[in-house]
Amino acid sequence: MTAEAPPGEPTGRKERPEYRFEIKYGAQYVDPDDIHWEAAVLLRRLEAPQGVETSPTLRRFVRDTVFAIEWYEDRIKRLRRERLVWTGLMVALIFGAFAALAVVLFSESRAGSDAGAGVAEFSALVAGLFGLLKLLGTLTDSSKRMAAWHKARSRLKEILYGLETDWRGRAWDEEGARSPEFEKALVDATRAARAVLDEEQQAYFESVASPTSLLDVVTGSTNRMRDEVVRAVSTREDDERVRAAARRDAEDELERARARERAARRWLETLEAAEERDDGAIADARSRIRDAERDRILAEEELAAMKI
Numbered sequence: 001m002t003a004e005a006p007p008g009e010p011t012g013r014k015e016r017p018e019y020r021f022e023i024k025y026g027a028q029y030v031d032p033d034d035i036h037w038e039a040a041v042l043l044r045r046l047e048a049p050q051g052v053e054t055s056p057t058l059r060r061f062v063r064d065t066v067f068a069i070e071w072y073e074d075r076i077k078r079l080r081r082e083r084l085v086w087t088g089l090m091v092a093l094i095f096g097a098f099a100a101l102a103v104v105l106f107s108e109s110r111a112g113s114d115a116g117a118g119v120a121e122f123s124a125l126v127a128g129l130f131g132l133l134k135l136l137g138t139l140t141d142s143s144k145r146m147a148a149w150h151k152a153r154s155r156l157k158e159i160l161y162g163l164e165t166d167w168r169g170r171a172w173d174e175e176g177a178r179s180p181e182f183e184k185a186l187v188d189a190t191r192a193a194r195a196v197l198d199e200e201q202q203a204y205f206e207s208v209a210s211p212t213s214l215l216d217v218v219t220g221s222t223n224r225m226r227d228e229v230v231r232a233v234s235t236r237e238d239d240e241r242v243r244a245a246a247r248r249d250a251e252d253e254l255e256r257a258r259a260r261e262r263a264a265r266r267w268l269e270t271l272e273a274a275e276e277r278d279d280g281a282i283a284d285a286r287s288r289i290r291d292a293e294r295d296r297i298l299a300e301e302e303l304a305a306m307k308i
Helices: 020-025 032-045 056-111 115-139 143-167 180-207 211-273 279-307
Strands: none
Touching: 032 056, 056 143, 056 180, 143 180, 211 279
């Protein structure tokens, strides 16, 4: 492959014997024609003489820099799209949660029940929702991964452009022979590129959440949701007991007021039926009736307010 006659277009994957792991799991593969194409581009950028062929050393350097940079560019763009999707999903869930809260409060107010109980139950649902979001965030956390990819891409570009700058126009002599120093620089640059790739892979596997940490997230979210549900249910039961006790007290007070009113009326009837009329006692009995009526009315209003 010469610098002045690169292929018109990179070709597809060529037929060749494949290892079993390549067939089963699809090992990363770069077509030799694609490598020749990019290597020819590098020769032109290095201002190589006409007719210079690409060497295995040059092709290995191109494979470990140019194609690695292309891989990182594609993954970073894809990861950015995925992050936008996850961000939109989380925002939609949060707005949906607050919309559900508004519906709960409106429904509770229209039904005439206690809105506090609905809010307490809704808090349990919100706790579960945010626990789920935290789990999804842990599973899809891409900050460290993207940072490692950005770092690796930048260092590979530095290696590639640095080699071009250092050896442009002087990697070959006038007769077209490659400089031994340039060959050594290619080997050193390839080793540096491989070190960058190895470092990025190590950072990638360190950023992947372990099953233990995921289990901790799930367990913590489940426990918080359980605690919120238990608290909401306990609070509602306590409120119900308090309201039931208050209703019983109001009913007892109403019965006592009615009993006092009945007793006052019977006493008035007794005084009015007596042979000797006692006007002072009759006036006192009527006053007691009015007080009993007032107490009965207040007790009835208080009980009716509790049943709303």
